[in-house]
Amino acid sequence: MKRSKAFANGQIEATSGDGIGLLQIVNPMRKNAVTAAMWRAIPEALHWLHADAAARVIVLSGAGSRDFSAGADISEFTELRKDAATARVYEASNSRAFAAIREAPIPVIAAVRGICYGGGFGLAAAADLRIASEEALFAVPAARLGLAYPADAVQDFVRGLGSQMARRALFTGGSLTAQELFACGFLSEVTSPDALERQSLALAEAISQNAPLSLRASKLALRAVELADEDMLREAEILGAQTFDSADYREGRAAFAERRRPVFKGE
Incomplete structure (x- = not known):
């Protein structure tokens, strides 16, 4: 039986059925940018999927057919990330979201299409497995905004990208292609845009059938x-x-x- 639950006023959607959990970032008008409320909701949604909805594997994706996530919603920074004190509070919620994915007791698959920047890149990096469509673009633009990326999340970049590619991403702030990230091992598979959902669900199904x-x-x-x-x-x-x-x-x-x-x- 399929079960669904909305979090953060519907901007984080969780669905579970046949052992497969779907966690979706829903803010397509802003390229699925993640608001403070959404950051806070991600750990709760993940816990609901594996603890209450009996998911054996989770697929994380962005709503719509264009983007995974542009990262943190910059429009909130003037108030919620305006100085070191407010940034510490804000980044604590980022870190809890990354940790919830990283430390979930079940595998998490990130299915990435389009833009995957900043905090969105961090969410994907915290996942166990990553599949992307061939047009996906990845970047950590923190240096171009004059801020530092949360140190605990940098560990996910180093583990996923490798030392050199992580440095390139963090130091330049420039975009990396799906092909480049497949070559360095960050992605397990690159597909056509039309095949991304099918391939990610096929992988999730294969996992969900195991013990x-x-x-x-x-x-x-x-x-x-x-x-x-x-x-x-x-x-x-x-x-x-x-x-x-x-x-x-x-x-x-x-x-x-x-x-x-x-x-x-x-x-």
Whole structure:
């Protein structure tokens, strides 16, 4: 059964069905720029999708057929990001949104078309997997605006883009093409604009059919390795060990023996 819930007065939309969660940024008249209210709503929407709506994987996208997101809504900066004190408050909400994607217990796929700038680029960088249409453009224009990008989010750029490309993006503020980001490994796939939704949903479906406990253990182990976090690695090892006593492991073995598709329940 499909379930939907709107956040931030409908500018963040969450939908879940058949194990696939869709999280959409809805501000197409401003190239899906993210307002302060939308930044605050993203963690809540993500939590609802995986904790309440039973999503096993989430696809993050921008509304409409043109853009992923132009980043933070600059029209709010005069009041909400006018100096260091207000910027700290504003950027805390940015960081919580990035962390909610990065630390979600289930995989998050960013499906990117058109403009993916600033905070929008940051949201995509926090995701586990990224697919883009061939005309997509990426940029971090912070230096051109005279401000600094949140330091914790820079880590996502370094992990996703690699050291040199992250420096190029941050130092120049210039645009990077989907082809360039595929070449450096930031994108797992580049498609035609018409195929983007189909390809991202196909990837999400392939993930959603796998055992939820295995996915959670794998995501935690990947993060532990990336962060060189020994405590997190031990936690991932515990989660991994628990899968061997799970009903899903029994189902997986039975399905293999019976040459059928397994039906996993996350138990």
